[in-house]
Amino acid sequence: MSQIENGNSAVPEANGSLYEKHKKIYVRAASGLFNNWRWGMVFLTQALFYGLCWVDWNGRQAVLFHLVERKFYIFGMVFWPQDVFYLALLLIISAYALFLFTAVAGRLFCGYACPQTVYTELFLWIEAKVEGDRPARMKLDKGPLDGRKLRLKTTKHALWLILSLWTGFTLVGYFTPVKELVASIPSFGFGPWEIFWILFYAGFTYMQAGFLREQVCKYMCPYARFQGVMFDPDTLIITYDPERGEPRGARKKGIDPRSEGKGDCVDCGICVQVCPTGIDIRNGLQYECIGCSACIDACDEVMDKMSYPRGLIRYSTENALAKHYTPKEMVAHVMRPRVLLYSAILGMIILATAWGLGTRIPLKVDVIRDRATLAREADDGRIENIYTLRIMNTEEAPRRYALSVSGLPGAEIIGERIVEVPAATTESVLVSVRVPPESGTKGANHIFFEIQAQNHDKVRVSEKASFMLP
Incomplete structure (x- = not known):
């Protein structure tokens, strides 16, 4: 901090910035057990995302959130807007699962299954295949813009854009039948909202996985900010063992570090080079750590080369290290x-949701009374x-339903009492109900419509309605 002379006093001048200039992180490739687990999750999540929309079920797309028809198809189940209760249960299950995973092992979701982590891994893989490993990428960026650099950069960004557009196209394929989208490609016959969401999601994938990367985890994701209140000293986190590793320093292989007054850490810096957010795990727990475990794999590899025990960087807890x-x-x-x-709470909610889905009656009925004519006397004297x-x-599957009415003595449906409804469809039926004048009191009386699926005793719904007597 410099000094500015102001008369007889010296006033300090603040020449620092409130905002740190972004420095590109060149992530070094890691290999090991946790890297294999991470790539296994990448393959699993993306196989589900890119492949599930192409699976057929009963002649239609297995998973389809059809906004135009207002129906959600999930394999053999069809959900309607009235089933929003199950969406609420799904959100509750997701929230409690996140709480549980965080309490047990910190940012486990971030390190292995978060879309930002998954797509960053894919983009980094493409970048490494096109431009080379970490030193080659650093050298390429520092070099002049010649023909080779232009060719490599163009190839990399073209592949990024293809993957991003494919991702956006797949997302929209869960809301519009994907085969209809494919048929629209030659003529570019997409609807306006389809074009918007394909380009919108593709653009954000390209920007966040290609350029923002760790900035999303550090500055944009709210989970990084409130994870501190979800951790405690017994939460499994990625830790560096300072008692074993300090003091750091280089040494020759085969020499006992204790004879030189050093710990097991050779201060190679590889744990920092493999970190996708660029932190040094040796400085302790930091909110930027996404729990990807790349530093564990890198450190174990160095320990193997030095013939030291593994686990200098490992999964542990604050209490386990201290005590x-x-x-x-x-x-x-x-x-x-x-x-x-x-x-326990998560298990009960999952069981309750499974029970609700298993016992769900595949029939819903709404009763709307004609308010234009409250009540009238029929030719036979009944109301x-x-x-x-x-x-x-x-x-x-198409179903035939038998209609009946109860609640008032002598209540009867006049006309057709069998209704056929096609599969996953709503039919509106006009129904006339007659009762003797003396069967109830003046004003509103309760009656019940019984709708029973033929040959399916358990598919039965009873709906209450009001019957007006003059």
Whole structure:
């Protein structure tokens, strides 16, 4: 900080910036157990995302959130807007699962399954295949813009754009049948909203996985900010063991580091080079750490080369490091009441959701009474009310339903009492109900419409309605 002379006093001049200038991170490739797990999750999540929309089920797309028809198809189940309750349960399950995973092992989701992590891995893989490993990429960026550099950069960005557009196209394929989208490609016959979302999602994939990368995790993702309140000293996190590693320093292979007054850390810096957010895990727990475990694989590889035991950087807890827990003691502390409570709540919600889906009746009925004519006297002297029944068949097979009415003595449906509803369709039926004048009191009386699927005893719905007597 410099000084500015102001009369007889010296006023300090703040020449620092509130904003740190972004420095590109050149991530070094890592290999090892956790890297294999991470790529396994990349393959699993992307196989599901890119492949599931092409799976057929009962002659239609297995997973389709058809906004035009207002139906959500998930394999053999069809969900309607009235089933928003199940969406709420899904969100609750996701939230509790996130709480549980974070309480047990920190940012486990971020390191292995977060879309930002997954697509960054894919983009980095393309970058490495086109431009080379870390030193080659650094050299290329520092070099002049010649023909080779232009060719490599153009190839890399072209591949990034293809992957991004494919990703956006696949996303829209879950809301518009993907085969219809493919048929629209030659004529570019997409609808306006389809074009918008393909380009919008592709653009964000290209920008966030290609350029922003760690900035999304450090500055944009809210999970990095509130994870601190979800951690505690018994949460499994990626840790550096300072008692074993310090003091750091270079040494020759085969020499006992203790004889030179050093720890096991050779201060090679590879753990920093493989970190996708560019942090030094040896400085302790930091909110920028996404828990990808690349530093564990890198450090274990160095320890193997130096013939030192693995685990200088490892999964552990703050209490385990400070109190030197045995593995058995650490497991006992990780499975603490908080984790057991989250697990119990999550298990109960999942079981309740599964029970609700398993016992869900694939029939919904809405009863709308004709308010233009409250009640009228029919030719036979009975009192008649008119209703519209909206019968919703949520199965993927046509069904025939028998209609009946109860609640008032002598209540009877006049006309057709059998309704056929095609698969996953809603039919509106005009129904006339007549009752003797003396069967109820003046004003509103409760009646019940019974809708029973033929040859399916368990598919039965009873809906209450009001019958007006003059």
